[in-house]
Structure formats: C-alpha cells, structure tokens
Amino acid sequence: MPARASTRQAAVKANKAFSQGAGAKRRGSSSSQIPPKKGKKDVKPNEGNNYQKPSVTEEGQEIKPSEDPTKAQATVNEQPTEAPSKKVGEPAQEDGVKEVEQREEPEKGANGTATAEEEKREQPATTESQTGIRVSPEREAALPSSILEKGIIYFFFRPRVNVEDPHSLSDVARSFFVLRPTPKGARLEDGPIADDSVNCRLLMLPKKRYPASGRERDMGFVEKARVPLKTIRESLMTKETYETKTRGERTTPEARPYAEGVYALVKEGRNSHLAYILTIPRHLGDVQSDFGIQGRGSFIMQSKNPEYPGPASAQLPKGPEYPEKVQEKFKGYRWIPTEPEFLDYQNAQFLMIGEAHGHLGKAGEAHIDDKGTKEDPAQELDRLEEENEERVNSLSGDHSIFQDLGADAEKYESLPAEWE
Helix, strand or coil: HHHHHHHHHHHHHHHHHHHHHHHHHHHHHHHHCCCCCCCCCCCCCCCCCCCCCCCCCCCEEECCCCCCHHHHHHHHCCCCCCCCCCCCCCCCCCCCHHHHHHHHHHCCCCCCCCCCHHHHHHCCCCCEECCCEECCCCHHCCCCCCCEEEEEEEEEEHHHHHHHCCCHHEEEEEEEEEEEEEECCEEEECCCCCCCCCCEEEEEEECCCCCCCCEEEEEEEEEEECCCCHHHHHHHCCEEEEEECCEEEEECCCCCEEEEEEEEEECCCEEEEEEEEECCCCCCCCHHHCCCCCEEEEEEEEEEEEEEEEEHHCCCCCCCCCCCHHHHHHHHCEEECCHHHCCCCCCCCCEEEEEEECCHHHHCCCCCCCCCCCHHHHHHHHHHHHHHHHHHCCCHHHHHHHHHCCCHHHHHCCCCCCCC
16 A cells, blocks of 8 residues: 555655746746737738739739839839738848838737828828829819810020020021920919929921911921930930031030920811910010910911821921820821820921911810810919919019920020010
8 A cells, every 4th residue: 555655645745846847937938939920910912992912023922112113113003011020931121121121111000000190191192293283083084175285385486596685586407396294184383393293295397387367277296205304304405516527616506495485185076276375475576476476376287197297397307206095096097186195205297287376276266075064174274374373473484484394484585576
C-alpha cells in the first residue's frame, strides 16, 4: 500500500508541474504577439459599402504608397481608400514608415470610414477648374443645345520677314487665331485665366483678311491642336533669325495679338458657325478693321474630308490623322459642318465663309428645339463677354491680353489698334 500511495502522489505532482509549465509558455507566447494597428480595420468584400479592392498591376503585384503614382494610375482605375490588412508573418514596420502611412491615409471615424470633412476634401473640384473660371452645373444645363463649344479667342498677325514696324496689311505675312475652349458650364471670374489646359488650338489663315461676305471664302488649317497655351505662345510670340545663301540674315518677327474675345461654335441646321464678341481692345482701330474683325460677328465654318485632294494652292504635305470614328462622320462628303473634334488634329483643313459683321447673324438664333425652353446662343455669348469684360477691367484693361497669354506683359507697350 505505501508503494502504491507513493506512485499516485508522484503522478499528481508530475501533472501539476506539467500544467504550470505549459501555462507559462502560453502566456509568454501571447505577450509576444504584435497588436493590430489602430484604425486598421479589416473589411471583407461583403461587409459595408466603403470597401474597395487594393490597387494591383496587371501582373498581380500590389501597388505600395512609395511607388510612382503616375505609374499606378496607368495600370489601375481605382485607388485604395484603405490599406490592406497585415499579412501573416509580415515583419513589423519601422516608425518612419508608420508616420508616412498615417499621413497618406485619411482620418477614419469610429466605424472605420472617412469622416464627412475628409470626404468633402477628397472630392474632385466640380465648381472651379481653373483660376479665372468657375464651372456651374446650372449654367451648363441652361446652355443652348446648338452651342457645341465656347471659350476664349485670340487674333494674331505675323509681319513679313524683316519687317519690324508694319504700316499696313501689305506688311503682314499671315493671320492666326487661337481657340481656348472652356467647360460648357464655365463662367468667367476676376483674375488671369490659368495656363493649365492642354486643349488649345492654333489655326492659320494664309489670306490674312477674314472673309466679309458670303461671296468670300478662305481655306485655313490647324497648325497645332490639343496643346497647352505655352506651346502656342512659344511658337507665335518668338522671333527667329536664320541665314540664307542669297539674302544673308533673315528675321521672322514674332506674331502680335491684336484682339481678344469670347467665341462659340454653333451648329444650326446644315451649317456650323464660329461666332465671336470682342472684349479687347475697348476701342477698335484700323488694325482690327483691315483684318475684317469687328466688335462682333460670325463665319460659316466647314471641315474638309482628307480623303479628297484640295486645291493645288492649298494642299498640305500631310493630312490630319483622323481616327476611324471621326473619319466616318464625313460619310463620303467632301465638306461637312465643323465640329470641335474635327479641329483637334494637326493639319485639319477648314473653310471660312463670311456671314455676319456687327451682329451674330444666324449663329445667335435659338435652335428650333430650344425655343421657349432655353436662351439663345446670343444671350449666352453676351453674358460670357460681360463676365470677360469685368475680369479684364479687374486686371489691367487692354494690356491684360498679354497676361492671359502668359507673356511678359512688361515687354509689350500696348495692344496695336492703329498702324505705326
């Protein structure tokens, strides 16, 4: 019996010691675990409405915050709003990495979602796109359906080679005009218009003077399309000097702006119209008159099908590279009413026909579907011009055209209205 009792006691002591050792080991293992990060709430795909998948590349690699955001944008359409949960076995991050991650991640509320203030700050700016321009959804909704595009227009001329002081139209080599589209719902406000858009166009008119009547028509072409205003400014407002074998040194003078205003490309019936109202200069002179530009006016505008050869005197070495969906709009016709996208390709050719001078003509009339429901195009253009006039007056009057073009305003004395 004693031996039996001794064996039982030894077994009890062994079990007790074993249980104490195992408990100590479990406690040590539990204390060494890394606690989850604050605010890193795991959200499953079917839980909540704020879940978004992490951004990945086509190869399935996860895009980390330290990678180039432009590369990430090229491979994915969504950006993660919440960091992915920590993987098992992943080493703890350093303090510096934690700080960067906390700065990049928006502050979360109690339920793990972004606060209302943060969501408001992250939303894209829909009411203001550029300095000097504010976008209004109400303005866009009220826009006449016949207005395909609206914006700011600039008129330029370039003097002939080696002519520094042009005295008449005979000293001019050619004319240019620049279309600077704005959003359809845009209204103009005080301040120079920011040079942050890449949809400007430079159009060239070889015959210098704009057509004054329906019997006059001139062909032109798009010299630059879908470029920032800086590119156009550097192309136009730069003097070039070169050497020739027979005449020695020759200088191509810089082009000079002589008017600024607002414009609208209007589609009415079987025609498209380029209508404009000038804001600068406040007092028109011989320069504007000789070029056929008045305080307001319009031209019929048609685009040429590049599949047909043009006149021998107006052929280009290379035509526009229209994509198939644009080329199909010609439907085999040689000329069709101009649409904005036809002017978005270099070497696109167009025809301008004189229509109205001193008024907007048919371009200002309401579309048949808009009568009684929306304003006339003339009313929208008048409002846009009034806004531009107030904006110009808040800057430096006629001289503000150089600020709008991003040129060194101090370099230019005044806007030409009279020939020197």
